[in-house]
Amino acid sequence: MHIRMLVAGLAMSMTCLTAQATPIPSTSDTTYHWVTIHGERIFYREAGPKDAPTIVLLHGFPSSSREFDSLIPLLATHYHLLAPDFLGFGQSDAPSPSSYTYTFDHLANTINDYLEQLHIDKYTLYLHDYGGPVGFRIMVAHPERVQALIIQNANVYKDGLGEKWAGIAKYWADPTAHPEVLDTFMSLAAAEQRHTGGTTHPERYNPDTWTDESAHLSRPGQREIQGALLYDYRTNVASYPAWQAWLREHKPPTLVVWGRNDPSFVAAGGEAFRRDLPDANIHLLDAGHFALDEKDDEIASLILNFMAKRQP
Amino acid sequence: MSAFPTYQTVSVADRRSGTALNLFYREAGEKDAPAILLLHGFPTSSHQYRGLIDRLAGKYRVIAPDLPGFGFSDAPPAKTFGYTFDHLTEVIEDFTDTVGLTRYALYVFDYGAPVGFRLAVSRPERVTAVISQNGNAYEEGLSEGWDPMRAYWQNPTDENRANLRAFLKAETTHFQYTHGESDTSRIAPESYTLDQHFLDRPGNDEIQLDLFGDYRTNVATYSRFHDYFRAHRPPTLAVWGKNDPFFLPAGAEAFRRDIPNAEVRFVDAGHFPLEAHLDEIAGIIRAFLSRTLDTAQGKALFGVLNKKSAPPEAQAALNAMVGVFGFVPNLGYALGAEPPVLSAYLSWLQALGTTSLDPVAQQVAMTAASHANAADYAVAVHATLASKLGASTEVVSALRAGSALADPKLEAVRRFAAAIVTKRTQVSDSDVNALTVAGLDRRAAVAIAMAVAGKTLVNTVAHLSQVEIDAGFKPASAKTEAA
Numbered sequence: 001m002h003i004r005m006l007v008a009g010l011a012m013s014m015t016c017l018t019a020q021a022t023p024i025p026s027t028s029d030t031t032y033h034w035v036t037i038h039g040e041r042i043f044y045r046e047a048g049p050k051d052a053p054t055i056v057l058l059h060g061f062p063s064s065s066r067e068f069d070s071l072i073p074l075l076a077t078h079y080h081l082l083a084p085d086f087l088g089f090g091q092s093d094a095p096s097p098s099s100y101t102y103t104f105d106h107l108a109n110t111i112n113d114y115l116e117q118l119h120i121d122k123y124t125l126y127l128h129d130y131g132g133p134v135g136f137r138i139m140v141a142h143p144e145r146v147q148a149l150i151i152q153n154a155n156v157y158k159d160g161l162g163e164k165w166a167g168i169a170k171y172w173a174d175p176t177a178h179p180e181v182l183d184t185f186m187s188l189a190a191a192e193q194r195h196t197g198g199t200t201h202p203e204r205y206n207p208d209t210w211t212d213e214s215a216h217l218s219r220p221g222q223r224e225i226q227g228a229l230l231y232d233y234r235t236n237v238a239s240y241p242a243w244q245a246w247l248r249e250h251k252p253p254t255l256v257v258w259g260r261n262d263p264s265f266v267a268a269g270g271e272a273f274r275r276d277l278p279d280a281n282i283h284l285l286d287a288g289h290f291a292l293d294e295k296d297d298e299i300a301s302l303i304l305n306f307m308a309k310r311q312p
Numbered sequence: 313m314s315a316f317p318t319y320q321t322v323s324v325a326d327r328r329s330g331t332a333l334n335l336f337y338r339e340a341g342e343k344d345a346p347a348i349l350l351l352h353g354f355p356t357s358s359h360q361y362r363g364l365i366d367r368l369a370g371k372y373r374v375i376a377p378d379l380p381g382f383g384f385s386d387a388p389p390a391k392t393f394g395y396t397f398d399h400l401t402e403v404i405e406d407f408t409d410t411v412g413l414t415r416y417a418l419y420v421f422d423y424g425a426p427v428g429f430r431l432a433v434s435r436p437e438r439v440t441a442v443i444s445q446n447g448n449a450y451e452e453g454l455s456e457g458w459d460p461m462r463a464y465w466q467n468p469t470d471e472n473r474a475n476l477r478a479f480l481k482a483e484t485t486h487f488q489y490t491h492g493e494s495d496t497s498r499i500a501p502e503s504y505t506l507d508q509h510f511l512d513r514p515g516n517d518e519i520q521l522d523l524f525g526d527y528r529t530n531v532a533t534y535s536r537f538h539d540y541f542r543a544h545r546p547p548t549l550a551v552w553g554k555n556d557p558f559f560l561p562a563g564a565e566a567f568r569r570d571i572p573n574a575e576v577r578f579v580d581a582g583h584f585p586l587e588a589h590l591d592e593i594a595g596i597i598r599a600f601l602s603r604t605l606d607t608a609q610g611k612a613l614f615g616v617l618n619k620k621s622a623p624p625e626a627q628a629a630l631n632a633m634v635g636v637f638g639f640v641p642n643l644g645y646a647l648g649a650e651p652p653v654l655s656a657y658l659s660w661l662q663a664l665g666t667t668s669l670d671p672v673a674q675q676v677a678m679t680a681a682s683h684a685n686a687a688d689y690a691v692a693v694h695a696t697l698a699s700k701l702g703a704s705t706e707v708v709s710a711l712r713a714g715s716a717l718a719d720p721k722l723e724a725v726r727r728f729a730a731a732i733v734t735k736r737t738q739v740s741d742s743d744v745n746a747l748t749v750a751g752l753d754r755r756a757a758v759a760i761a762m763a764v765a766g767k768t769l770v771n772t773v774a775h776l777s778q779v780e781i782d783a784g785f786k787p788a789s790a791k792t793e794a795a
Binding site for chain 2: 029030033048049051052066069077078091203204207211212215
């Protein structure tokens with residue numbers, strides 16, 4: 001045996017080195033922040049190395065960035081993640097509709113201002129549900145900033161609108177005549193159904209999600225806020241042709257991960273992206289509207305593969 | 313994920329009224345794996361364990377019920393149910409029967425402690441280990457924060473009861489999560505938000521006030537808990553947030569009075585350390601469990617390890633180890649079970665010694681990999697070697713604790729080695745960037761990869777054989793380290 005070198009190594013002395021006592025969080029840890037945009041506090045989750053490519057995750061109704069709770073650590077080993085709550089949602093401020101006009105245009109402007117304030121000028125957008133019309137508006141306004149799209153049950157095709165939208169169309173035609181549409185939309189039962197609807201594994205669904213959402217919807221002022229946004233949703237449907245044309249023209253690299261059991265945004269809405277983006281990478285998953293509830297691992301690995309192929 | 317976490321409800325008949333109670337619980341891990349029962353505290357629910365469950369489920373069956381009156385379990389009215397810690401314990405005992413938990417490690421926090429320790433007193437044979445995370449069982453653990461409760465215990469007037477309503481307010485719930493935490497940006501707001509939602513339910517106030525009143529019975533029962541500790545000496549880990557405003561560090565130290573071998577660890581955290589210090593605590597727990605549960609087969613396979621157990625072909629290599637360490641480390645006997653492996657390991661150490669990585673950095677890489685593998689034997693060895701190589705006391709104690717190093721180069725080595733383990737070899741660009749920014753090149757990257765590879769071998773054999781840490785590697789000798 002030749003141990004001499006090792007012994008010599010052990011005998012070697014080193015200059016004095018110091019250490020700090022507190023452990024530094026690993027880069028995959030999520031942190032939770034608030035930032036003020038035009039006088040309103042926007043809450044956001046952040047994770048991953050700041051020098052890594054950024055993915056901005058935009059949430060759906062009636063959730064918040066919390067829906068990305070389990071996905072974020074799975075991506076944070078390789079990417080910088082930012083997930084803000086829209087005003088009126090989650091932990092962000094919910095100014096009254098008399099001081100903040102709740103439209104998708106306005107939500108998109110606020111989120112864009114938020115990204116600019118954080119100096120995030122290149123990013124991939126992960127869009128779910130309401131995050132779709134918010135993110136598409138940002139993308140059309142700043143095409144040079146968006147490096148890729150990840151679409152998860154974020155609809156931009158009429159083909160994707162499930163049956164319940166016929167009821168909502170009545171609300172669009174005359175909101176005051178159809179308060180029952182908003183009642184249903186904001187109910188605890190609907191909040192739970194948005195998660196568990198269509199699943200064959202209800203025991204895999206964490207009740208924290210819809211309990212949080214329902215508690216939030218029960219707060220004073222929420223009925224007006226959510227009523228205004230539901231009414232404004234008609235402007236999204238009206239924008240579908242323009243957004244489809246934009247996709248055809250710009251051909252952003254796109255990954256579609258779509259819970260195919262979603263009754264709100266049916267599978268055809270995921271398939272339809274192929275019409276305008278023949279190269280889109282489309283995966284219909286055995287999951288519901290909140291596909292991450294059950295398929296976070298699968299979606300994370302699809303995203304990691306999609307992103308890795310796009311890196312130089 | 314090897315096994316999905318599930319969210320289910322079971323019905324348990326209340327022994328006192330005969331009525332059915334629906335109890336919600338989170339569960340993850342393989343059904344035949346060693347079980348861990350996680351009992352939550354006030355004012356929360358099994359929600360507090362959402363992160364820990366993920367980190368333990370790869371190896372253990374983890375079950376976390378919500379107590380009656382909390383979270384998603386039924387919360388019958390205070391007047392009809394009778395909220396006492398005795399009653400909660402009965403319900404949880406019946407819950408364990410219903411879900412088929414016959415042996416379990418008991419993880420207790422806050423209210424989980426008086427419930428869990430009553431359960432242990434009732435069925436001591438079922439408890440394989442105790443993990444107390446700010447789960448108190450000693451009077452010296454109770455801070456002045458309990459004074460309003462004490463006033464109510466001594467004098468249960470309406471006024472004293474009304475004073476306790478301050479504990480139900482949103483500000484207090486927020487305080488419970490943030491007090492004693494240096495970086496509140498690491499605390500997920502859904503924690504206190506969801507807790508407050510449950511507290512604000514109609515009638516929940518009376519439930520909580522009744523339990524505040526009954527908490528005096530816990531203090532009165534401490535001596536019975538101590539009798540159980542002394543009689544059964546369960547393997548025990550007390551891992552406490554040392555800035556907890558309700559349960560003082562003295563409460564953690566006190567476990568040693570009745571269980572002299574109890575491991576006591578402090579984290580620079582408050583009452584809910586699982587929020588901002590999850591990985592640190594999960595690491596301590598994994599290391600504790602890895603030498604406590606599910607080790608019998610490996611131990612039996614190796615048997616007693618000493619000079620006699622080693623095959624003659626291993627003697628030359630064992631003698632060589634004496635040249636390095638002054639004695640044969642216990643691990644030498646375990647590796648020596650297969651003599652060519654022991655020889656290869658020593659050659660490997662020697663090769664690592666000749667790489668471009670400086671000698672302390674080599675020890676840092678090996679310690680970091682071992683930490684990530686929850687392998688305290690090798691952590692002890694390499695922290696000791698780092699000390700012998702001249703690393704400062706601060707570096708050595710950081711290596712033992714798994715904390716960050718102030719020297720940027722050593723810290724980069726530590727992180728890169730840990731990333732190789734935790735990312736199962738698939739390090740990312742930002743890991744590589746961090747290495748190169750610190751002035752380390754591809755030679756260093758290859759050397760660190762080698763350090764990690766060697767520790768995969770050694771950590772595996774140390775875990776299998778459950779080798780004792782040799783006296784020469786114990787932290788007790790830290791006083792003389794780097795002297």
